Amino acid sequence: MTAFRITAALLPIAAAWCWLRRHEVGTLPERVALAFGLGVALSSCAFFAARWSGLGPRAYMLLEPIVAIAIGLVAVRQSSPAASAPRPDRQRDAGHIAVVAATALMVMALLAMVILLRNTLAHPNGAWDAWMIWNTRGAFLAEPSGAWLDGFDAALAHPDYPLLVPGSVARGWVWVGTRAWWVPASLSVGFTIATAVLLVASVWRRQGAALASASMALLVAPEFLSQGTAQLADVPLAFYAVAAVLLLHDAPVSTVRTVLAGVLCGCAAWTKNEGLVLAVALPAITVLLVFVRRGRAVAADAAADLVIGAGPLLVLLTMFKLMLVPPNDVVSGVLAPGALRYWADTARVQFVLREMGGGLLAWGGWPVQGMTFVLLVVTALGARAPLWRVRPRMSSAAVLLGVQLAVFFAVYVMTPQSVAWHVQTSWPRLITQVWPTMVWWACAALAPDSPLIRPACHLSSGVSDLDQRTPMHPEGDLQETP
């Protein structure tokens, strides 16, 4: 019975996979990872929307599989023979390098799995914030009576936090029929694995096995793996961030991928308040760059696609924030009239800069060195060509990272909390949120011309991202660029 319920709970992921396959989004591993993220996010939204509209958890359990199966069947029926054909692979590495890199990748993946399992068994209930915020709110959302709304009581910790993780945990508990510890634990590990699969598969497709292996080595820093089993919302947010970024940077660009990137931006906002920065900044940066390079018409198309994708989730989030929960304490403090005075406090600004800089260098949990050391090794491995030859199409990811870090910095300076406490307790988690995007950017953008990479297929070489929008193919969205 439990196996049947677990299978039923996974149907939204299967439906998302059918849809992604029908639209030929990514390679098989990328598609699996994206399907996991989309299935979890959209079913979490649907679960919350159903509850808010008065539908009980049991009624939702009857409806969800029907809707998921219907979506999956429609996608399968619409699949053309061409859509089910595998995408052309790019063999970019010399044979022996590919074998060594793939072996190293497998070993790292195995080690990471062991560490994830060990961490999970050591802390089955996750980290402090998991039971203080995320799983507690999930327990409220799973409550069959009207008391589920008490989960947004101001006496509870951070009642305004978005509901992707609590909604997914609640949905899992409702399906399983009990508050099993392994539901949030599996979700947490699932997002960690999905992030790794998506990142590595994307880098492999773009740059080959050597850099894919390097990206894995960078990603699975002890700190990231620790956060990956903490049952918090930071790794899920990191997943949606890197997924949206790499979809927007895939060439040739299609309407489907742009809309999907918008959906993923919406998922990021539905995951955590910091995701709102991504949901606003990434589309804005993308549209701006497209406008500068390709003009108003193409930019308007891109903007419309992104809004269509992100819109529904952002509307749901806005309704949740305005109608159901008290205002966020940090946002209220930052927007308070007196908050600007903190910028005149140079000691405070310097303190924040010092803490953020030091934290960034020390992040990773490596026994000897921090992130910068590892980054240096990887870029040195991949870039005998000049490091500064970053592809223009990678610029929006870099700008996004800059914007995110700038917003974090501004919030810390103007925080109504104790600035030392705020920075020290949250900065490592914020780095976790941007870490996969940083790794992806380093591996996919910083080393495009490495001698280790032997270009063999020019599916997208020389093609920019949205600024090189190709005409739509009548039967799909893929059209190879000459």
Next chain:
Amino acid sequence: MLALYDGVRSSLPVRGHVLYVATAPNPTDAQAMRFMAQEALVPLVMVDDVTAADAAVTGPAASPTIDTSMVNAGLTLVAVAPGGVRVYRR
């Protein structure tokens, strides 16, 4: 830890605000146990203000001396769980 509160559920109201009385000497541990109790006792909402609460629940291994202050606040002992969690109601 979560299972510690299974035995006291029936002694508490099904919904509403419940005072949490910390028993751990260390403030960090007390805070952690409070949040654990909160997760275990959903949909009840743990509060710090006795006047806003219809009932009270302690952390594990609570001393019977707490009963006096609870009585002064208008709460009566109704149950003691095996782990030493004490439950009071108005």
